[in-house]
Amino acid sequence: MSKFSAYNFSGQKTLIRVDFNVPLNDKYEITDDTRMRAAIPTIKKITADGGSVILMSHLGRPKDGPTEKYSLKHLVNHLSKLLGGAAVAFANDCIGKEAEDAAAKLQPGQVLLLENLRFYKEEEKGNEQFAEKLAKLGTVYVNDAFGTAHRAHASTAVIAKFFPADKRMFGLLMEGEVSSAEKVLHNSQKPFVAIIGGAKVSDKILIIENLLERATDIIIGGGMAYTFMKAAGGKIGKSLCEEDRLDTANELIKKAEAKGVFIHLPSDSVIADKFAADAETSVAPSNNIPDGWLGLDIGPNACDQFANVIKRSKTILWNGPMGVFEMEKFQHGTKVVATAIAEATQNGSFSLVGGGDSVAAVNQFGFAEKVSYVSTGGGAMLEYFEGKVLPGIAAVQS
Ligand code: AMP
Secondary structure (H helix, E strand, O other): OOHHHHOOOOOOEEEEEOOOOOOEOOOOOEOOOHHHHHHHHHHHHHHHHOOEEEEEOOOOOOOOOOOHHHOHHHHHHHHHHHOOOOOEEEEOOOOHHHHHHHHHHOOOOOEEEEOOHHHOHHHHHOOHHHHHHHHOOOOEEEEOOHHHOOOOOOOOOHHHHHOOHHHEEEOHHHHHHHHHHHHHHHOOOOOEEEEEOOOOHHHHHHHHHHHHOOOOEEEEOOOOHHHHHHHOOOEEOOOOOOHHHHHHHHHHHHHHHHHOOEEEOOOEEEEEOOOOOOOOEEEEEOOEEOOOOEEEEEOHHHHHHHHHHHHOOOEEEEEOOOOOOOOHHHOHHHHHHHHHHHHHHHOOOEEEEOOOHHHHHHHHOOOHHHOOEEOOOHHHHHHHHOOOOOHHHHHHHO
16 A cells, blocks of 8 residues: 555645646636646545645746736635535635644644745745745645656745655655656566657657667657658658757667667658648658658558557557647547557556647547556656656655
């Protein structure tokens, strides 16, 4: 059982860093509550134990202190609904007398939401005194905000040291994220395939370099594949290409060869005469795309090629779509990859989808329930894949 699940929160005032950075419309209505729903199991476990909960979060990017638009008070009613109608108290400040009085008044089973942490610039600066003032509000610290785990902010990292090791821990959401990421990067069953797609090589170099140390196969799809094609002497028409990364692409291929990691590039592509939903399309070898045309999805042979590698893998990591999946004509490759991952997962493989647009794709195509884990933390998961130490994780674990 995990540390959080085993802990009895009865009688404790638990300060939880959540990620309630949800989108609001101009009437202050929440347009996507995914992040709030993700924190509910953690809150419910604590209140069910007979503990009280103090929630702290940021919302948006307020520049000049308290701003109506970024107030967390807009979330109170919806949070109460998500908690089955339980009352949620609100403090107009996250530190100082108002927050301290509200925290002191809390009874077992009650929930308090503090005002936006980023109304203080000390939050993002990781200011120690500010972290200490927050820490005073609770007796236990729980970090359940994986989305900000890559930031060394006061509430996500610095605060942890004001709690003894047995009174600081991850919440259920963060435990899920950390254990899935660790399983893939540090404990993977082989063969381990990493599927990397999306637009730019430059965004993914560090990830590919880190994965060269861990994976047996790396599939490269999406717009970034064409930089690799051109670097190897191919003709790519007007496909996406980062001219200043041609050497990097060749170096990555050389490193992979030296390490015995197989790099799989799409043998063919769905090509288009323009970057548009109503473009004329055809299929061509990815290294022989006619002038004036551009590759916008992996082709039928590449679909088979990639699906075969995925289906024989025991560990699968997916970051980035195989094509311009936002347009119907170019989403087939991404769907084929998602289907192959779902099939492998059903046959016992472990699959993690993380970071950005591949998460949007699995949600859009209805595959979220068919993979082992879908990460909620875009930037945080990317940094984890790059092999970086995330301050929010390190502070709790140290
Ligand atoms: P990223 O944020 O790096 O994962 O990139 C995701 C974006 O890459 C999506 O918006 C896709 O439409 C885009 N993309 C994928 N394949 C291609 C391609 N072949 N050409 C241009 N853009 C692409």
